[in-house]
Amino acid sequence: MKLILFRNSLFALLLIAPTFAFAQPWAALTPQQQQALAPLANEWGTLSEKQQKNFTGIAKRYPQLTPLQQQRLQERLVKWSKLSPEARKQAREKYKSFNQLPPEKREAIKQTLRERHAIKRQAAASAVAPATPIK
Amino acid sequence: MNNKHLTTDSIKQALNRSVQRMDAKTIADLRIARTNALERHRALQQAPVLAWLNHHGLWTSGSSTNHKYQNWALALVLVAGLFSGMAYFQQLNEHDHSEIDIAILTDDLPVDAYVD
Numbered sequence: 001m002k003l004i005l006f007r008n009s010l011f012a013l014l015l016i017a018p019t020f021a022f023a024q025p026w027a028a029l030t031p032q033q034q035q036a037l038a039p040l041a042n043e044w045g046t047l048s049e050k051q052q053k054n055f056t057g058i059a060k061r062y063p064q065l066t067p068l069q070q071q072r073l074q075e076r077l078v079k080w081s082k083l084s085p086e087a088r089k090q091a092r093e094k095y096k097s098f099n100q101l102p103p104e105k106r107e108a109i110k111q112t113l114r115e116r117h118a119i120k121r122q123a124a125a126s127a128v129a130p131a132t133p134i135k
Numbered sequence: 136m137n138n139k140h141l142t143t144d145s146i147k148q149a150l151n152r153s154v155q156r157m158d159a160k161t162i163a164d165l166r167i168a169r170t171n172a173l174e175r176h177r178a179l180q181q182a183p184v185l186a187w188l189n190h191h192g193l194w195t196s197g198s199s200t201n202h203k204y205q206n207w208a209l210a211l212v213l214v215a216g217l218f219s220g221m222a223y224f225q226q227l228n229e230h231d232h233s234e235i236d237i238a239i240l241t242d243d244l245p246v247d248a249y250v251d
Binding site for chain 2: 073080083
């Protein structure tokens, strides 16, 4: 009887083993993963286990990207990691619905968004610039 | 009795003679034991999963006291299976996220365009 209970418990533990995945320290990543996720090196330890898993998934596909895509990805990684889970979810939804639009409409929206972002950047830059003394 | 002359009929007759010599209590106990065995057999036939577990030594059709522990063990296995399934589907979802995240992070529009 005890043997059966032990055997069943062992079986149960083996079944739930995949759920006990532990967070990975930066040093445990492969050199290729570290290269892909280099901008996140300092804050890797502060990321949630779920985020870490997601980023290692990104690192896995990194070698297949073009140099331009790799550059863009690395520039945006930190910003992406600092967004709230809700904001990331919202961005994914927006991206999905945006990609369902016909190409010409998509291009028109992209152009509008580019212009809007350029205006925003200009406004932000002028707000930071030192104020000129009033004569 | 010489074993070489044993036939099905002779065994039956010998058993019948033995039954006639048995006391009423023994016969009643044997009848109860037979009924219990048949009931257990029927229950296992109706539940092929239990029959399979029984066959592989993960389950025994023993006394009712043992069943209490076995039910706990089976419940534990089921819960473990459920957790494992949930973890598997969660991992699948995360995998999908990494793919769409790459698409957003490498797009010609900045991330802000999808966040604002």
